[in-house]
Amino acid sequence: MLSQLLASAADGIVLAAIIAVAAMGFTLQFGLTNVLNLSFGSVMTIGGFTAYLANVAGLSAWLGMLLGGVAGGLATIALGRGVLRLYARRRTQLFEMMMVTLGLSLVIDYGLQSISQNAIYGYTVLQASPVRLGPIVLTPIQLFIVLLAIVILVVVEAALKFTKLGKALRATAVEPSLARSCGIQTGRVVLITWTISGFLCGLAGVVYIISTQSVDYSTGELFLPLIIAAAILGGVGSLRGAVVAAVVMGIVTEVVAGFGGAAYSTVAGFAILVVVLLLRPGSVSGGAEDRQLVL
Amino acid sequence: MSVWVFYISTLVIYFGVDLLAGIALNLQFGYAGVVNFGFIVFQAAGAYMAAVVVLGPSGGVASFQQYIFGSRLPFPLDLVAAAVAGAVVSLVIGLFSLRRMRRDYQAAVLLIVSLIALQVVSADVPLFNGSNGLTGVTWPLGQIVGVTATGAPVIYAAWTLAIAAIVFAAVYWLSKSPWGRSLRAMRDHEDAASAMGLNITSLRLQVFVIGGAIAGLSGGLLVEYIGAWSPGAWGYAETFVIFTAIFVGGVGNYRGVIVGVLLVPVIFLELPRFLPAVGYPGLIDSLQWVTIGLAWMLCLLFRPRGILPEKRMEVTKPAGVPGPAVVPSEGGA
Known part of the structure; x- marks a missing residue:
């Protein structure tokens, strides 16, 4: 009983690490631009497919991981600059921007479906024999993923807090027009944020497919709810919040799965979001709709 | 038959x-x-x-x-x-x-x-x-x-x-x-x-x-x-077929909804089912969804209120009340 609980909790931490990597990227982007980017999952899939192709081309899995992140960053910049800017220039409302990103995700997902011939591709790399710590059984790559999430949290938090760019980013997120009149090039800040968050998104796509050992066109789409839930739960723009929310959701999901409710494990993860919505709607409403679009 | x-x-x-x-x-x-x-x-x-x-x-x-x-x-x-x-x-x-x-x-x-x-x-x-x-x-x-x-x-x-x-x-x-x-x-x-x-x-x-x-x-x-x-x-995408239909036709306009439903789900999604197959099985399906996504995005870019937008509701000023007639603005944000 207890050992089962511990084993499930350990799996939960691994899942949480994957959610956390993606949710940190998501919340960074969301906190700055205020666009609820529903094409985030599709960019994850792009990162996953890039790593798969790199693997087919004979590159090492670590390089594939890096390339996946780079592909995510490039795709995010292309979408942000090429597509979302178009709408921002037409004074599209925040809410309609979300709809635009949804259309984008349809185009990317089903574009990938037509290119990938709607097949599921196996991706088994970096699989090694598991390490046993009492009841907890983890593979080295799972430990690596957890470590990666922690490193990203520390590095990005530190960068936000101590570097000039981090200060500029926080200033832009709070009040873009004031930041602009203080001489901050908000356009550049947004571009750099797109890059970082896209990189994290692509990276999350790769670690996710390493963990599930397969990739197909809907990989990111099915993972997106967890990311959004973690970002909303953790408070928009808060990296630490996103990580804490990811840990809670990851552990709940895996514990429910471990105790026989596999079909309902994800539901349990989301039940937390629902409970928070019911008990404390104010904490999620995030100060109304008067936030402005920053692009 | x-x-x-x-x-x-x-x-x-x-x-x-x-x-x-x-x-x-x-x-x-x-x-x-x-x-x-x-x-x-x-x-x-x-x-x-x-x-x-x-x-x-x-x-x-x-x-x-x-x-x-x-x-x-x-x-x-x-x-x-x-x-x-x-x-x-x-x-x-x-x-x-x-x-x-x-x-x-x-x-x-x-x-x-x-x-x-x-x-x-x-x-x-x-x-x-x-x-x-x-x-x-x-x-x-x-x-x-x-x-x-x-x-x-x-x-x-x-x-x-x-x-x-x-x-x-x-x-x-x-x-x-x-x-x-x-x-x-x-x-x-x-x-x-x-x-x-x-x-x-x-x-x-x-x-x-x-x-x-x-x-x-x-x-x-x-x-x-x-x-x-x-x-x-x-699948979640099915919702967006209906949404696209309303967007294309006109949000909040009944004639628009009829036009949109004729155009999008019937013409886009159902007619091609009877076309000869191109490429591998399922290719046409995927491309239809891509088209739906593009139609959705183009609509938001060029005609956010649809082909037949909702009519403005005119409220005439009651007799004997001073001040301008009240004309509620059209559409939500």
């Missing part, structure tokens, strides 16, 4: 079903401003319910599939059950998702609900036979008359259109009533509507449940024709 009769009737049936869905979604989104990104779940709820109350007790003739609520209800009750299922599911979902929060969060929560529902139904086999879905659904009304849905598609098409027309008339009347006007007031200015004494949460829930019931009915009609229902039929 020629192939063409079957083909045209099938398209008419899809038109009727999608029109019902379009009316329901337009009431929720166009009139009340509720962004129901989980719309397809309510259609699916109706379809599953209609299927299990037609299939008979679980373990009988159709013992190769397992499901709950298995029974054999006579004619009007199957569609009533479908509508009730849609209404009950939307009541449950609406109770937690329609609270006051940012509109984009609300939309995201409903989208999440849609994805989760799909996962649960696919994974929990005893519920509705998992990802294989239910098959062998018949048409109870047809059995009374002595025909089957696919055997007499013209009759089924007429039946679908009749129901769609009745619901259309009812919803049209509702939306022109004071209740419909309060929906638009809520959409255009929630705080002002609330200050006028409208109960926003309750109004939202009402429109959500009514829309859910219509969606359930449309699902029931659809499943009794095609005879099968599985998670493949209600």
Whole structure:
């Protein structure tokens, strides 16, 4: 009983690490631009497919991981600059921007479906024999993923807090027009944020497919709810919040799965979001709709 | 019966079903401003319910599939059950998702609900036979008359259109009533509507449940024709076909909804099914979805209010009252 609980909790931490990597990227982007980017999952899939192709081309899995992140960053910049800017220039409302990103995700997902011939591709790399710590059984790559999430949290938090760019980013997120009149090039800040968050998104796509050992066109789409839930739960723009929310959701999901409710494990993860919505709607409403679009 | 009769009737049936869905979604989104990104779940709820109350007790003739609520209800009750299922599911979902929060969060929560529902139904086999879905659904009304849905598609098409027309008339009347006007007031200015004494949460829930019931009915009609229902039929993207139809036609405009439903689901998604196959099987399907996504994005870019936008509601100044005539501004943000 207890050992089962511990084993499930350990799996939960691994899942949480994957959610956390993606949710940190998501919340960074969301906190700055205020666009609820529903094409985030599709960019994850792009990162996953890039790593798969790199693997087919004979590159090492670590390089594939890096390339996946780079592909995510490039795709995010292309979408942000090429597509979302178009709408921002037409004074599209925040809410309609979300709809635009949804259309984008349809185009990317089903574009990938037509290119990938709607097949599921196996991706088994970096699989090694598991390490046993009492009841907890983890593979080295799972430990690596957890470590990666922690490193990203520390590095990005530190960068936000101590570097000039981090200060500029926080200033832009709070009040873009004031930041602009203080001489901050908000356009550049947004571009750099797109890059970082896209990189994290692509990276999350790769670690996710390493963990599930397969990739197909809907990989990111099915993972997106967890990311959004973690970002909303953790408070928009808060990296630490996103990580804490990811840990809670990851552990709940895996514990429910471990105790026989596999079909309902994800539901349990989301039940937390629902409970928070019911008990404390104010904490999620995030100060109304008067936030402005920053692009 | 020629192939063409079957083909045209099938398209008419899809038109009727999608029109019902379009009316329901337009009431929720166009009139009340509720962004129901989980719309397809309510259609699916109706379809599953209609299927299990037609299939008979679980373990009988159709013992190769397992499901709950298995029974054999006579004619009007199957569609009533479908509508009730849609209404009950939307009541449950609406109770937690329609609270006051940012509109984009609300939309995201409903989208999440849609994805989760799909996962649960696919994974929990005893519920509705998992990802294989239910098959062998018949048409109870047809059995009374002595025909089957696919055997007499013209009759089924007429039946679908009749129901769609009745619901259309009812919803049209509702939306022109004071209740419909309060929906638009809520959409255009929630705080002002609330200050006028409208109960926003309750109004939202009402429109959500009514829309859910219509969606359930449309699902029931659809499943009794095609005879099968599985998670493949209600992916999250299906919601956006209906949304695109409303966007293309015109948000909050009934003629627009009819035009949109003709253009998008019928012409885009159904006609190509009868075209010769190109490439590997499934390529045309994927490309259709890409087209839907592009149409959706282009609409938002060039005609955010649709081809036939909602008419401005003119309110003339009552005689003897000083000041300018009040002309409420058009559309929500």
